[in-house]
């Protein structure tokens with residue numbers, strides 16, 4: 001045995017995948033089945049009682065999906081992971097393990113607009129109350145902590161403006177408050193930032209974006225860092241109290257440092273139901289094999305486009321943390337030295353109308369509500385993803401009316417710049 | 427010996443090396459973790475001995491309970507202690523009076539007694555604390571990845587189809603093992619009061 005440990009790109013290709021035991025197929029097969037036969041009644045009973053590892057039913061787990069889960073757990077440096085139907089489903093499942101009605105969590109104000117909606121409106125009907133804090137002011141997290149606070153939620157690179165969050169500073173607040181830090185690492189991917197190394201306890205992703213990377217499949221994932229002690233102060237009954245549906249098992253006591261991932265699977269996914277399809281898991285796994293290559297190209301192109309825009313007379317300002325002049329450049333150099341991602345915003349001197357015109361004049365960029373595709377994408381957040389926010393909240397979350405968001409793809413950067421140039425002068 | 431983060435090779439050499447395991451605190455109740463860890467290890471071919479004074483006269487999966495380690499009557503390779511941290515020391519003391527003594531003291535997930543570990547190590551025994559042999563076996567043989575757990579190992583070889591009583595190869599390439607940023611922090615968090 002050697003002591004040499006494989007690097008990130010090797011894990012991106014191999015982690016979790018092994019030639020199929022029955023056929024020898026080298027690529028992970030798509031186990032497109034709802035259910036799996038039991039060996040005998042005793043085997044069935046031990047699977048249902050969480051006494052043995054194995055496949056039961058695809059809502060609870062699937063061998064194709066399990067490869068995706070182990071791969072991302074390995075890339076993030078976590079102990080285990082659980083894949084679900086979408087990024088939003090991942091957020092519901094995580095918070096269901098942590099909050100009871102009447103509890104609170106603190107969330108950064110700069111988030112994907114859909115997450116702001118989910119936290120403000122959908123979660124209110126579960127009795128989960130969100131307190132907003134400013135990721136540029138760590139003290140605002142500290143001040144938001146109350147005895148009912150159960151978690152802190154931030155994005156590593158925040159949608160839409162691509163700003164970088166000081167994960168370590170906020171992790172310190174979470175540690176003092178005795179609550180886990182959840183980081184949505186969608187826009188960074190573990191190739192650029194590994195939040196667990198910076199103090200996060202739980203990582204969530206929309207796999208729909210750069211991890212899948214080709215704009216063809218929805219998916220989400222929860223990664224357990226294995227770092228949080230759930231037994232302390234009995235704050236988290238889902239993990240700590242005997243579970244009546246599993247013969248009184250305590251999840252934390254039975255599963256140790258991957259108990260959170262198991263709770264998400266056997267209490268969250270099993271009962272709420274947002275399972276990912278094995279076909280989507282397969283598509284996303286295939287995407288991940290080229291994640292390091294794609295992220296390098298995404299970042300290189302994004303930097304070139306941001307530099308071009310920063311020098312253009314029609315552009316009022318560019319928010320890209322990869323630019324030396326950017327407010328977040330110092331944080332980018334600390335947390336994302338390989339590149340500041342490929343989603344960023346800029347604003348036009350001509351305001352709202354110029355933004356709308358630009359979007360309609362572009363020929364190569366696609367106007368749609370997604371990010372992290374091989375194709376370059378453009379959207380006007382104020383009229384789409386962030387349209388449900390009032391004007392003040394739009395500005396606070398980085399989606400003011402004159403702002404345009406780009407997600408830079410892996411095309412030739414000269415073609416992307418030429419397209420923007422013609423659209424800006426049209 | 428760093429008891430916060432074990433090298434995969436250390437765990438592997440123990441699980442590959444031992445043949446008989448006495449489980450102290452084994453329960454005949456089929457929904458207790460000790461019961462299903464016992465059953466799992468028995469199915470993987472380990473010679474299992476249930477130790478629990480409260481159940482003498484009964485048996486666990488065909489193996490009769492004994493009241494104490496000294497009642498086993500033949501040498502055992504490993505003692506797996508399914509008791510709270512506060513009950514570890516007397517078990518280790520008793521294990522050290524056995525002749526020959528066991529090779530390994532293993533304390534279950536959640537159980538840790540550094541003084542007992544030191545005593546056993548001073549007598550030449552290997553010690554594992556706060557781990558489950560079922561989980562470690564599943565992880566190193568890749569079986570556990572069915573639950574999305576990071577096995578921290580890789581293999582480009584075709585996996586055998588698991589069958590009853592089969593000992594799976596634990597010799598996969600290690601990806602992590604040992605200390606990681608996360609495991610260091612987990613250990614630190616546990617030892618710090620909030």
Ligand SMILES: Cc1ncc(COP(=O)(O)O)c(C=O)c1O
Nearest residue numbers: 086087088112159186206208219
């Ligand atoms: C940062 C971030 N988190 C979460 C989501 C939600 O993911 P999904 O659309 O897969 O539910 C998105 C989607 O745009 C996102 O950008």
